[in-house]
Amino acid sequence: MTKDRYQCVTWKKVCIDQNVIVSYDEEVHPKTSMGTLPYLNVSEIMYNLPSKYGIGDRYRKGSALRFPALYVRPSNDLEEEEELQNPVFSSCTLPMLMYAHYPFNAAETWRYIFEKLVSLQQLGFFNRHVTLVPGVPPGTKVPSYTKFWYxxxxxxxxxxxxxxxxRKPKDTPSNATGEGRHVRCFERVIGCRIRYDRFGLKFYNAGQYVAKHYQPQYLALVPTFQQRLAAKGITLPTDPSVLKMVFISRNEHQSAVGRTILNEKELIDRCNTATGADVPPASWGVPYKSYFCMAHVFGEDQLMDVWLMRRVDAILGMHGAGLTNLMFMKPGGSAVEVRPFGFSGRESWANRYARFKASSPAEQPFPAFWFGIDTFNESLSEPGMFEKEDKPHFSKFRVIKARDRHVRITWPSFRTQLLNIALSARTNERYMSLRYGGAFYITDTLEQAEGPGQDPYVKKDLQRNFTSIQAEWDAAIRFPINLGNLDLAAKTDD
Structure with a gap:
């Protein structure tokens, strides 16, 4: 990258007072020059109203809100604060203000900015000693996932x-500055507006970066994590012959809105007792002989989330930000994305998120595998809260209502995806055989969800219709399995 594609600016000799950047730089100060204060346009940055119910696009006027302008002014002789009357500029702390669209959606944050920041750091554009300041509307908290990832x-x-x-006392302790105390005046402050473009797109790389960084911390807490699971009657198997899948459950407020799997417990019970034709045959040459399924609410303890993803083979969940956890899994991990009635990837924006993150042109062969189930039978979906109540100020967009519907997953479609994941065995060639054949993305009645040429992320001339799931399985098992990925998955990080 040889140009500044993100409209970054540098302010020299500034204090930051209650979200206002105050410049003392003689090169641009009206008292000493004809220069112009650097300005960062953030008023085009959009966000959805944050809410305990999730992203605010469910409200007609809660979507695509605009950031207020970032106020930058020259210092003057009527500064209210003593610190600004006699500023001492820190050379030990370098704040970097980073603005990007939709900061209150985890999937958007990963897509728009976080993976790019990882790529930029790996290329040496900034080091680990900067103070990262994510852009959020004034007075609003930075989401916990952003703090964790950054x-x-x-x-x-x-x-x-x-x-x-x-405005705090100068001796207030702070972990955000090089001085270890509250500092508001700096020799330099950098501000950037990160936009979505073709740079980076290394989504899985970003997940592995996070996992590697936090590995010492989550390994130190393994006994605590195991105790939490044990309190719920769960013991995570270590046997590599057990294919392990985690259902993405939703917290109380999220469940009230929608996007829950109504028969989650039934599917988990059946998964854990599957035998006979429901488990992989020996002829497939895969290590899996049985399944283990469990439910987990992501976001409550992100260290535990990463640790869990390093220990399992697959996750399953409704369309949503929780599927981003796929990026923390070891190579060849799988995700099954479930889409409610009326929210197929063919008629919505659904494919831009988990599916694209696992199918990036910058990360080939694909390091993680995406599978999908489309709900084509209307009776298998129930309306979410916003669709059911349909108040005047609620969104009227059909796809937003459809996105938030609850779903019942049919056993045949769930069973098929379990077998697809088992057959793939963390092996790209096997997965791509299923992908080109269309067996990776099915409906609740086991039909092909997309026809040839409709998969936007793989070669169109290799896409084909399948005649039967079994025929696609027979074609895929001709490829030898990736023993390296299987061995890596079988080992714990410690």
Whole structure:
């Protein structure tokens, strides 16, 4: 990358006071020059109203809200704060203000900015000693997932501009500065507006970066994680002959909105007792002889989330940000994305997220495998809260209502995806055989969800219709399995 594609600016000799950047730079100050203060246009940055129910696009006027302008002004002789009257500029702390669209959606944050920041750091564009300041509307908290992910890029605490610029005593302790105390005046502050483009797109690489950074921390907590699972009657198998899958459950508020798997417990019970034709035959040459399924609410303890992803083979969940956890899995991990009635990838934006992250042109052969189940039978979906109540200020977009519907997954479609994952055995060639044949993405009645040429992320001339799932399985098992990936998956990180 040889040009500044993200409209970055550098402010020299500035203080930050209650979200206002105050410049003392003689090169651009009206008292000493004809220069122009650097300005970062963030007013085109969009966000959805954050809510305990999730992203705010469910409200007609809660979607695509605009950031207020970032106020930058020259210092003057009427500064209210003593610190700004006699500023001392820090050379030990370098804040980097990073703005990008939709900061209150984890999937968007990963897609729009985080994976790019990882690529930029790996290329040497910034080091681990900067203070990262994610852009959020003034007075709003930085989401916990953003602090966690960005924390892998810096040895400082990740803070909002409101936190960094708050009027606090100078001796207030702070993990966000090189001085270890609250500092608001700096020799330099950098601001960037990160836009979505073709740079980076290394989504899986970003997940592995996070996992590697936090490995010492989550390994130290393994006994605690195991105790939490045991309290729920769960013991995570270590036997590599057991294919392990985690259902992405939703918390109380999320479940109230929608996107729950109504027969989750039934599927988990059946998964854990599957035998006979429901488990992989010996002729497939895969290590799996049985399944283990469990449910987990992601986001409550992100260290545990990463540890769990390193221990399992697959996750399954409704369309949503929880599927981003696939990026933490070891090579060849799989995700099954379930889409409600009326929210097929063919008629919505659904394919831009988990599917694209696992199918990036910058990461080939694909390091993680995406599978999908489309609900074509309307009776298998139930309306979510916003569709059911349908108040005047709720969104009227059909696909938003459809996205939030609850779903019952048919056993045949779930069983088929379990077998698809087992047959793939973390082996790209086997997975791609299923992908080109269309068997990777099915409906609740085991039909092909997409016809040839409709998969936007693989070669169109290799895509074909399948005559039967069994025929596609027979074609895929001709490829030898990747023993290296299987061995890596069988080993614990410690």
């Amino acid at each position: 924390g892998s890029l810096t040895d400082k605490a990740v803070v909002s501009l409101s936190e960094l610029s708050a």
